[in-house]
Structure formats: structure tokens, C-alpha cells
Amino acid sequence: MRRPLLGVLVGGLTAGTFDLLYAIIVQFTRRQRSPEWTLQSVATGWLGKDAWEGGAGSAVLGLVSHYGIALAAATLFYLVSKRVAFLRERAVLSGLIFGVGVFVVMNYVVVPLSAAPFTMPTTFRFVAENVSGHAILFGLPIALAVRYFSTPRATPANAG
Numbered sequence: 450m451r452r453p454l455l456g457v458l459v460g461g462l463t464a465g466t467f468d469l470l471y472a473i474i475v476q477f478t479r480r481q482r483s484p485e486w487t488l489q490s491v492a493t494g495w496l497g498k499d500a501w502e503g504g505a506g507s508a509v510l511g512l513v514s515h516y517g518i519a520l521a522a523a524t525l526f527y528l529v530s531k532r533v534a535f536l537r538e539r540a541v542l543s544g545l546i547f548g549v550g551v552f553v554v555m556n557y558v559v560v561p562l563s564a565a566p567f568t569m570p571t572t573f574r575f576v577a578e579n580v581s582g583h584a585i586l587f588g589l590p591i592a593l594a595v596r597y598f599s600t601p602r603a604t605p606a607n608a609g
Contacts, residue, residue: 456598457523460591465519467586469512475578484508491515494563522551523591530595540596541589548588549580 469487476482476490485504491511492500500507526547530536536543556569556579569575 451599451601453527453595453599456595457520457527459598460526460594461520461523462516463590463594464523464587465516467590468519468583469515471582471586488512488515490565493565493567494560497564498566518555519587522547522587523595526591527595527599530592530599536592537596537600540592544589544592545584546588547592548584548586551587552580552583 473484473487476487477484485508486501488508488511489500489503491514492503492507494514495510496503496507500511503510526536530543536547560567560569
């Protein structure tokens with residue numbers, strides 16, 4: 450039984466949660482920033498630096514935006530995987546590559562075009578940590594969930 454919508458939801462929500470937890474942990478341990486601040490930093494894409502003055506409202510905007518992006522990414526992966534069998538057949542490799550692509554597009558295209566009042570670092574440490582984090586924590590869950598829920602399973606009637 451195929452359930453691609455479930456694959457998009459599970460993949461997108463899992464990837465969004467892993468990515469958000471990673472960001473919260475990094476911001477807290479390195480800069481003593483609160484989870485609210487981390488969510489507000491996402492909202493700066495819409496509100497600019499005013500997001501940090503917006504309290505819980507801008508944090509909720511950041512949360513909704515973050516999961517919206519994760520679900521959009523999962524939807525994109527699913528739609529392309531319908532036409533490109535390699536993405537389903539080699540889900541681990543495809544997911545890792547997809548996660549790297551999401552990192553590049555978000556950090557070096559979307560953020561610079563948004564209202565965010567900062568630029569993304571290009572230091573080796575930042576890029577290495579975030580490329581690997583997005584590959585493993587973002588792209589991989591999406592690819593595995595999409596493959597799992599989009600691939601028909603053998604049943605006793607059609608197995609063998």
C-alpha cells in the first residue's frame with residue numbers, strides 16, 4: 450500500500466524536528482541563546498531584526514515557517530522522486546545529497562534574499578558542521594520516509 454502523503458508528513462516533520470533541535474542545541478551551548486531566540490532568528494526572514502523584539506509571536510512565526518520549509522522540501526523530494534527512480538532506489542545517498550542541496554539553497558540563496566539582518570558564515574567549521582547536519586538530520590529522514598511510504602510493499606498475495 451502506497452501512502453506518499455504520509456511519507457511527506459513523516460519525512461518533513463522528522464527533518465524539521467531534527468534540524469530545529471540541532472539549531473537550538475548549537476545556539477544554546479555556543480552562545481547561550483534561548484530556544485525562543487532561535488525561533489525568532491527564523492522569523493527574521495520575514496520581519497528582519499524586529500523579530501527579536503516580537504516575543505512569542507515572532508517565535509511562533511519562526512516555528513511555523515521552519516516546519517513549512519521542511520514540509521515543502523519533503524514535498525519537492527517526493528514529487529521529483531516520482532520521476533527519478535534513483536531517488537527512491539538509492540534513498541540514503543539521495544537523502545544525503547538532498548540535505549546538502551537544501552543547506553546551500555537556504556543559506557546562500559534564501560537567507561540573503563530575505564529580510565534576515567545577517568549573512569551566513571562561510572568558515573570551514575560552519576560549513577562542515579551544517580552540511581553534515583543537513584545531510585544526516587534533514588535530507589536523510591525525508592528520503593527514507595518518502596521511499597518507505599511511497600514504495601508498494603509485497604503482500605502474501607503478490608509475493609513470490
